[in-house]
Amino acid sequence: MPSIREPPPPARSASAPGCAPGPSRSANSRRSSPPPAWVEHDPEAIWASVLSTAREAREAGGPVAAIGITNQRETTILWDRDTGRPLHNAIVWQDRRTAPLCEALIAEGWADRIAERTGLLIDPYFSGTKIAWLLDHLGAREAAEAGRVLFGTVDSFVIWRLTGGRVHATDATNAARTMLWDIRRGEWDAEICARLGIPLAMLPEVRDCAGDFGETDLLGGRIPIRGVAGDQQAATMGQACFRPGMMKATYGTGCFALLVTGAEMVRSRNRLLSTVAWRLGGKTAYALEGAIFVAGAAVQWLRDGLGLIASAAETQALAEAADPAQDVVLVPAFTGLGAPWWDAEARGALYGLTRGTGRAEIARAALESVAFQTRDLWAAMRRDWAAAAAPRTAAPEDAAAGVLRVDGGMSASDWTMQRLADLLGVPVDRPVVRETTALGAAWLAGHAAGVAPGPEGFAETWALDRRFEPAMEETERARRLALWDEAVGRTLTRR
Template structure:
């Protein structure tokens, strides 16, 4: 009997469940968006129970569409939106407040204050991340100081803390497993990257007791068993890996010096740097890519939190498009952006600027500016931000990358892929399936139960299209000079 792997791919805007067969092919997938709560300009929240319930519903639906029985599923892999976190009651299983999303910037002022003191460099050198609102530890500090019920429950020993993967594991196993993977733990701003232990000195300074933190487990490992009444069978969870790390693994970037870009809600450029923990001095983050067995693999990462979600803003906020897929044809309807620059700093700027006070800005508008120019400028803004990050990677690593692989929903846009090649001056390779994040989670889970060996993954992704630079250096530099001026003017806007 053929065995299958079920993957829960928990994104920032929705949840997806996929069924992979033993040939690593997707035989069914179901997706549903969940609610985005923005109670303030600096706040982004999710309803954790809504996420759990929709995750279960999508899993049940995918199993039905694949026309298989739950008993045929060998294991489950989970990949998720990383630093988003919550606190819940360990007796009732209820969230004590909405989950705070990784895009949230409510702790920006405190982060700036800490960065100006001894903890700025100390935390960065230990956690691998510039101290910023994306730290789950800063979100937890906010919970403790602003939600009396959470402080009360923690002090009474009745609360647990974790990221969305931890929450799903705990719920699916009926509260039997409170765990997190090394990859997810490494993006919480709470982990000592070199020891692989919680950074107790910093957490104590923030007034946090690590007793509420989850157990850290290898990314391919034992995360307990899903209760039978949830999916119809007791299915082991054997792979849990952060979304960007999963894509890096699935894209074949399993050796030092290889890299990928994932274009989803945000865009993430990750470079495998091997088994040595290298902390960037030029604005990049260091993460644990994954831990398999006793081997810890590290990566350097630069990201912009708002790229694909800038397109979503065009659709839902500005309402100039009805569907995200319209952007390519609209942008192609004009020769260029007519001098318009759109800095998509809707939630501040990430690497290499790390400015939570920057705000989305549009420059160069004239009476001749049309909707198509703004749409094209939005796509160009994504490409420019990736060039920002790629240039730092080149300086940090001392190499000029010649090619890079892309995945994620926005990577289906051929014009955006070409813009990336033009701006970064690299060959951009896109696989047939852009669901690399889900594939990485499936591979991690299947490894643990012996469905596959790592060598089996080399043929799992084949290149569907390659994009090579089509503009010369002068045109690239002129466009980028304008971009740098736009960036400069958008920074510290909300300070």
């Protein structure tokens, strides 16, 4: 394989307003008016950022035992095997352009088969339909069948670049998010791939999360790559949620909650996802997952879309100053509603507006929408977990199974975390180390390299920053949850 050259200067991100490329354009071209609900990134900009950041870290630190990689999971990239160049911009997990294909799959009766094998619901969120769309619109299916076009999520693309094209691989957590991977059998599903017209030759090899992903010589000397996990699974491990029944929620642009179910896959009865939590030593652990598409993005909307705030830090003071007599509710379905609703056509709405509604009430509604959505996930997960027939290693009295561990940018907001505890009715624990995604990836690499302990030893290093205990009266909690449920009911396009 050819060696990887220095990347060109990063192009302007295709996710910026007004610059998404059209279906037939190259990865560096731009459109002035991107179609609604399309979200793309420039793979070369991603690579340039990864390489420059890794080099800065290498120069600032001491010896490196191994590299760990974590990434946006479903974001999809196709590239040329010979040149290593992307065929198109990366289609991001938030992108909804494949909704018609998903509807066709559902109409054809694929929903149960895909859920049983992959643990996923049919939705544009996942990589499978994104790959099919790219192959169709780039006319690249014949080249893919010949093995000249490769697919990968961001981790796989970065591994390819770091190793100079010697390794085309991913880990089990990322494979589990493609809608193409049989999570029980641990292999690509030939039947699903055939229906979508996706050649098996273009798919990466799937390896353990802590394992051998090759070496790189781009950072000074030869450094092994030994840890890979999708961002939410990396955060689950970074939060030391290793025991069945433990649950974490990560708050970034969206929110992703995982409840670890252990060695047995629990099939959700409440429209949640069954997924791989990790695969270590050839043994797979599973989890239930719920995805909220808009969490921190609601605050960004207040700032960039409405101009109500100059910075995210203002929202806490505004929420505290909001009129408690006003019941303004935001359903932030800007790109549809995720779990447990899975309504791709729903769009955002504000309810309860009066002449007295101001930016404080709207800011409170934006923060509170994150807590409301988390409550929906928590309730659905706990119902699934209580009904599961799988044997449990976590005893009922295990206190950690009745607590939500939180991380990510929004977890820094004391007001939001307190409101989360109030609406869930359970304690919310914020750790000292909030960058748990990076921590989980680092632990995987260190564990595989023999310089970090196993799961039990690593769990002993987890440290609590603050516990938020529920303080809201039960009657008020019930009243606010009823307002939310009514608002969601009005917003849904699927009853």
